[in-house]
Amino acid sequence: xxxxxxxxEDVYYVGASDRRLNLFENIYPIPxxxxxxxxxxxxxxxxLLDTIDHSVSRQFLENVEYVLGExxxxxxxxNHMEPDHCATIGDIVLRYPDVTIVGNAKTFTMMKQFFGFDxxxxxxxxxxxxxxxTGRHTFxxxxxxxxxxxxxxxxxxxxxxxxxxxxxxGTFGALNGNIFADEVDFEKEWxxxxxxxxxxxxxxxxxxxxxxxxKAAALDIRMICPLHGPVWRENLGWFIEKYQTWANYTxxxxxxxILYASIYGNTENAVNALAGKLADAGERKIxxxxxxxxxxxxLLAEAFRCDRIVFACPTYNAGIFPKMETLLAELAAHNxxxxxxxxxxxxxxxxxxGKQMREILSSLKGMEIMESTLTVKSxxxxxxxxxxxxxxxxxxx
Ligand SMILES: Cc1cc2nc3c(=O)[nH]c(=O)nc-3n(C[C@H](O)[C@H](O)[C@H](O)COP(=O)(O)O)c2cc1C
Ligand SMILES: [Fe+2]
Ligand SMILES: [Fe+2]
Numbered sequence: 001x002x003x004x005x006x007x008x009e010d011v012y013y014v015g016a017s018d019r020r021l022n023l024f025e026n027i028y029p030i031p032x033x034x035x036x037x038x039x040x041x042x043x044x045x046x047x048l049l050d051t052i053d054h055s056v057s058r059q060f061l062e063n064v065e066y067v068l069g070e071x072x073x074x075x076x077x078x079n080h081m082e083p084d085h086c087a088t089i090g091d092i093v094l095r096y097p098d099v100t101i102v103g104n105a106k107t108f109t110m111m112k113q114f115f116g117f118d119x120x121x122x123x124x125x126x127x128x129x130x131x132x133x134t135g136r137h138t139f140x141x142x143x144x145x146x147x148x149x150x151x152x153x154x155x156x157x158x159x160x161x162x163x164x165x166x167x168x169x170g171t172f173g174a175l176n177g178n179i180f181a182d183e184v185d186f187e188k189e190w191x192x193x194x195x196x197x198x199x200x201x202x203x204x205x206x207x208x209x210x211x212x213x214x215k216a217a218a219l220d221i222r223m224i225c226p227l228h229g230p231v232w233r234e235n236l237g238w239f240i241e242k243y244q245t246w247a248n249y250t251x252x253x254x255x256x257x258i259l260y261a262s263i264y265g266n267t268e269n270a271v272n273a274l275a276g277k278l279a280d281a282g283e284r285k286i287x288x289x290x291x292x293x294x295x296x297x298x299l300l301a302e303a304f305r306c307d308r309i310v311f312a313c314p315t316y317n318a319g320i321f322p323k324m325e326t327l328l329a330e331l332a333a334h335n336x337x338x339x340x341x342x343x344x345x346x347x348x349x350x351x352x353x354g355k356q357m358r359e360i361l362s363s364l365k366g367m368e369i370m371e372s373t374l375t376v377k378s379x380x381x382x383x384x385x386x387x388x389x390x391x392x393x394x395x396x397x
Pocket of ligand 1: 265267314317348349352378
């Protein structure tokens, strides 16, 4: 049975969702599943925008076949060559051998690497600014390199003012019948996953995301059709502004985030004491995570959200506790910036985790790191309570 929804009069959603996959890209947990979006346009010519992941190919091919009816597929526009979107291009070419594939030069270099079919025999190479007219619709193409791969582009339909945005404006999460953001409580049910998607998938490329947003700002966009998650047809400005905030590494909330590692509970005890004092000082909605318990992808997203971060960590084999080290490496790899930072270290004989954490954190741009590190020698002592007050003062100043 087909699972299709109309996006506009002649644009159809033909994608599908996977709720079985444990790890997206074999690294990110997706407890709410993931959708792979694809759109089919029935104009004088028929146009498919991107394909989907292998895992949902059966549903996808059935959807395409149903929407096409007696017609064949004339064009396939490929905005992104990552296999979560391009995996079924080969199947499409087999089923619709006369299809013309539209992409940029880099698209086809990658296509030849991934596939064995006669790519040149099907390709139409386009450049930035070129258009494809299919009857009522005219599609224009704009390159958005590194959002998320070098060949990435977006397609703008001037007729209905739709931006087919590739990985940009995507989110984790399966689509449960409601394919439009205005059909769900996006802020409550989806925003955290959209942030986690952005931070982890393209968070490293803030500058490139901003460049893409700048290009988009020049267009009159009424609808955004991303490759993952809901379609936007209302309140676009709100979501675009979120992207602007995240891509700029601007904190979203005035919230203290406490990220701690602890083997025997003493570091945890120290940050609990700090959290209590922060609450006494009027801080609300303090966020606190054990880095051994929560997957780093969630912690990275929380770091993108919060404006002040406390890192607390025991020394471990003369280094930083490995789970914390991984998280710090992730933050550095994602070009993380512009936060107020507090460092707390722990150790029993040769304490060095604070110094090593400081080295990593001070290599990041725009960090305001509290000068003194709080050193816990095995466990926090009463006489150290004034040090916690100093931390509270620094964070709330
Ligand atoms: C495998 C292992 C390696 C450790 N390596 C060091 C070390 O190199 N230097 C040090 O001062 N403490 C080291 N420690 C001790 C812990 O950092 C210390 O006991 C700390 O108080 C633990 O804090 P926690 O109660 O929050 O787990 C190590 C502990 C373990 C279990
Ligand atoms: Fe991608
Ligand atoms: Fe993707």
